[in-house]
Amino acid sequence: MPPSNYITGLGEPFLETAPEECSMTVKIDENEVFRIIEDKRPRVVLVNAPGGLLRQTKELMEKVKERYGVTVIMSGDSCFGVCDTIDDDVEKLQADLALHIGHNAAIREVGNYTYLIDAVDDVEFGEVVETAVKGLAPYKRIGLATFSQHLHQLGPVKEKLEAKGFHVVVGRRNNLMLEGQVFGCDFSAPFPTRSEVDAFVFLGESEFHAVGLALSMGKPTFMLDPYTNEVTDMQAAANERKKRAILAVYKARDARVFGVITGLKEGQKMLGRSNWITKRLEMNGKKVVRLAMRDITTERLAPHREIEAFVQTACPRISVDGFTFDRPVLSIPQADALVALIEGRDPGEFLERAKWIELTVGLIKQ
Ligand code: SF4
CATH class of the missing domain: 3.40.50.11840 (Diphthamide synthesis DPH1/DPH2 domain 1)
Incomplete structure (x- = not known):
């Protein structure tokens, strides 16, 4: 049993950086x-x-x-x-x-x-790491990850956990991500370390990132919140998101008319992916209406009444966390699963991948 200040969390707003209530300690460079x-x-x-x-x-x-x-x-x-x-x-x-x-x-x-x-959060993790140690005891090898504002805390937390006897692994930086960093759609820093760890520890108060990490890694994942000193097992939240993601794919399988949406935001221009998905859907007898938009919301989709299911190649979290849509709205990994399904192949663990979208921001000037 986890200690009493371990909680099992569900649901949080769509957020890529520190929430408002935590931003008092965040400093812009x-x-x-x-x-x-x-x-x-x-x-x-x-x-x-x-x-x-x-x-x-x-x-x-x-x-x-x-x-x-x-x-x-x-x-x-x-x-x-x-x-x-x-x-x-x-x-x-x-x-x-x-x-x-x-x-x-x-x-x-x-x-x-x-x-x-850059913006960096001053908050310390010493206390919440102490809280976490007992619950983490069954996992000898720990993978550490966090989001932008707490990256400088990876080193001190690694040292603390190592002093407690854990073997700690931090994913290497790549062309876009810093060491141990995750975005809500890009887990490519920790992903190659999956086989070297028994559980992941996410530093920060963002369930948005922690649940993404849990889904992408397919491993036990714990979120350490330095503000509340709580440690959250992400399993329940991850299972809930995964269940909904799978359900949406199966619902979309029966649709005859699809809307394929290409995002217009600078870092999400996935035209090639939209073209590929359109082609595969049409090859399998589906009718496709092509759309492009910046913000994909229930209101923006409402007028397209003839469309029975959408595939969007913009932010995958719109689909994975979007609980208000009245029709299936699939992300790229879900669309891959759908194509596999209608072509008679096993969709597999389609969310367990390093990137749910190839952010085009990383391809621009560096
Ligand atoms: S596409 Fe990725 S970086 Fe952009 S908002 Fe979505 S999760 Fe965040």
Whole structure:
């Protein structure tokens, strides 16, 4: 039995960075912002940041305005992840550069104008690691992972767990992800270490990332929340998401008319994947309507009444966490499972893969 402050969590909003209530301790790398402004001497700067960091971003932009006399324009569009860069908007708004806040990555620049600005959370994990040790005892080999704001805590937590006798593995950095880092759709740093670990430990208060890690790895996964000092076994939440994902695939199998949606966000342009899925559906006798949109919501899909099921090649979490759709809305891994199913093959564990989408942000300038 896990200790009493182990909890079993279900459901959390769609979020790629620290939630609002935790953002008090998150600090944006303002020295990097000042360095860029002094180096590039822009007249107009375009900025975007996730909801949880809007207050700090606005405060920092006030400083930029006062110090350098720069005009700052904040994007009011949704900003959930590193896929939400606004490089294309720089020219439209006659700006000189863009700052994308809070999605730390192995790349520093995107496109022609955009700089990624890190944000880091000061909160410590010492206490919650102590809490976790007893429940983790059955697992000798631990894989450590976290999201952007807690990456600097991987080293100290690794040392603490090793001092308690665990063997700890942290996934290596690659062309987009930093060491031990996960996004909600990209688990490519920890994925190659799966066979070397018995369980994964996710550092942070984001069930969104922790449940993704659990689904992708197919291993026991525990979330260590430094704010509440709670340790959550992600199994129940992962099972729930997986069940819904499978159900949606089986419901879609019977559909005759499909909508295949290509995302218009800069980091999610998966036209090749949309083309491939369309071709396979049509080869198997399905009718396909092609659509393109930035934000895929129940309201945006509602007018397309003739469509019985959707496949979207934008953010996979819209499908995996989207509980409000009235028809199946499949992500890329689910679409692969659907194609396998209608062609008489075993879909297998289709969520257990390193990436649920190949973020195009990693293919742009590095
Ligand atoms: S596509 Fe990936 S990076 Fe973008 S919002 Fe979705 S999970 Fe986050």
